[in-house]
Amino acid sequence: MTDNNNKTVISRRNFMRNAGALALAASPILSRAATETGEGVTFAGGTRPLVQFPEKRKLILVHSRPPHLETPFSVYNEGVITANDAFYVRYHLANFPTSIDLADYRLTIRGAVNKPLSLSLKELKSLAQHVDVVAVNQCSGNSRGFSSPRVFGAQLSNGAMGNARWTGIPLKALLEKAGVQSDARQLVFNGLDKPVLPGTPDFRKALDIEHALSAEPILAWGMNGEDLPFLNGYPLKLIVPGYFGTYWVKHLSDIVVLDHAFKGHNAFYMNKAYRVPDNDCMCVAPGTVAAKTRPISTLAVRSFITSVTQGGHLPVGRRVELKGIAFDSGAGLKAVDVSVDGGRTWRAATLGENLGRFSFREWKLATTFAHKGNAVLMVRASNRKGEVQPLKADWNPAGYRRHAIESTPVTII
Numbered sequence: 001m002t003d004n005n006n007k008t009v010i011s012r013r014n015f016m017r018n019a020g021a022l023a024l025a026a027s028p029i030l031s032r033a034a035t036e037t038g039e040g041v042t043f044a045g046g047t048r049p050l051v052q053f054p055e056k057r058k059l060i061l062v063h064s065r066p067p068h069l070e071t072p073f074s075v076y077n078e079g080v081i082t083a084n085d086a087f088y089v090r091y092h093l094a095n096f097p098t099s100i101d102l103a104d105y106r107l108t109i110r111g112a113v114n115k116p117l118s119l120s121l122k123e124l125k126s127l128a129q130h131v132d133v134v135a136v137n138q139c140s141g142n143s144r145g146f147s148s149p150r151v152f153g154a155q156l157s158n159g160a161m162g163n164a165r166w167t168g169i170p171l172k173a174l175l176e177k178a179g180v181q182s183d184a185r186q187l188v189f190n191g192l193d194k195p196v197l198p199g200t201p202d203f204r205k206a207l208d209i210e211h212a213l214s215a216e217p218i219l220a221w222g223m224n225g226e227d228l229p230f231l232n233g234y235p236l237k238l239i240v241p242g243y244f245g246t247y248w249v250k251h252l253s254d255i256v257v258l259d260h261a262f263k264g265h266n267a268f269y270m271n272k273a274y275r276v277p278d279n280d281c282m283c284v285a286p287g288t289v290a291a292k293t294r295p296i297s298t299l300a301v302r303s304f305i306t307s308v309t310q311g312g313h314l315p316v317g318r319r320v321e322l323k324g325i326a327f328d329s330g331a332g333l334k335a336v337d338v339s340v341d342g343g344r345t346w347r348a349a350t351l352g353e354n355l356g357r358f359s360f361r362e363w364k365l366a367t368t369f370a371h372k373g374n375a376v377l378m379v380r381a382s383n384r385k386g387e388v389q390p391l392k393a394d395w396n397p398a399g400y401r402r403h404a405i406e407s408t409p410v411t412i413i
């Protein structure tokens with residue numbers, strides 16, 4: 001649990017002064033000084049620099065205004081929980097907050113409710129029993145940079161995902177307090193970031209009332225036992241376990257209950273962006289567009305090798321333990337299979353501790369390479385819903401939801 005004491009409040013006020021550091025990080029001066037990283041060399045996006053933002057270790061720069069930072073892939077080999085200072089950052093709007101004073105901060109809920117509320121963080125914390133969930137936050141465009149043919153949008157490698165223990169209260173508890181009216185259909189979530197120009201739509205996301213009233217979505221202030229890092233949505237973030245990160249609204253400040261489906265100019269991120277082809281594979285023939293789309297929703301089953309990188313060297317004739325992570329939307333992982341011969345034969349990996357159905361899960365497999373030379377390692381996860389990673393990536397125009405089997409070429413020496 002993370003109670004806000006004065007120390008925290010003061011340090012958050014200072015974030016404004018530290019915003020100088022933020023601006024600096026965004027300036028070309030720092031960009032020039034930025035270290036080159038090998039991360040992503042093998043994909044179309046090319047090399048990207050590492051940059052330093054407040055409360056973060058050096059992360060991979062995608063854009064600086066607003067901050068868009070990827071987690072270096074080696075972090076995922078440190079454990080299944082992604083450290084707060086290594087967690088990726090994504091914003092859409094240039095006018096994002098650089099300082100939030102808890103004395104002024106309120107979460108409001110209004111619209112089709114019996115009792116509109118305006119709550120301080122302290123009041124929100126006292127509304128209900130605190131709950132914890134370990135869940136993966138993955139950007140819809142994670143790994144988009146590997147799409148072939150290439151697609152528009154930030155050329156992301158695999159670092160736009162992370163797994164943390166989130167602490168808060170169920171969204172449902174707030175809805176019960178406010179008394180949702182019987183004609184409620186959708187809830188709209190808005191954070192403190194704003195567009196710079198009036199013509200630019202705001203970043204707002206909607207959930208259906210049934211989903212909002214389920215036990216899963218959480219209003220979270222805690223991340224891995226600490227307050228949320230500022231850039232990950234301090235002081236409050238909507239957690240939607242099993243759903244892509246786009247629904248996890250940061251700096252959450254306003255919830256509106258609608259008696260109709262969310263529409264209009266500010267519904268852009270529901271009705272125009274973050275949509276997938278409306279078919280089973282959520283895919284189309286490369287280069288074409290879908291006749292019909294729907295909002296992106298749940299995570300696809302995915303797995304990665306983390307202990308070995310592309311082009312890595314492994315010893316011949318000695319036991320090597322391969323290690324990685326796997327996850328799905330919460331249906332539950334069934335198996336993680338590993339191939340060390342480019343997909344000809346597969347062996348079941350051993351799964352590590354289960355931190356809950358929405359979490360990364362560690363897998364391990366020991367193997368001994370008999371011959372020197374090139375080898376291709378592959379990992380494939382399946383879940384209890386019968387979903388399995390495809391060998392060949394499905395294509396869609398935005399490069400969303402990539403989840404093909406990963407291949408890692410290595411040399412045995």
Ligand SMILES: Nc1nc2c(c(=O)[nH]1)N[C@H]1C(S)=C(S)[C@@H](COP(=O)(O)O)O[C@H]1N2
Binds near residue numbers: 089192231246248249
């Ligand atoms: N307020 C706000 N919340 C937001 C966004 C945003 O632009 N503004 N981007 C969303 C998207 S698309 C992603 S992938 C996640 C990223 O969460 P993170 O920055 O905490 O890693 O935040 C989501 N929440």
Ligand SMILES: [Mo]
Binds near residue numbers: 090138139140245246
């Ligand atoms: Mo995203």
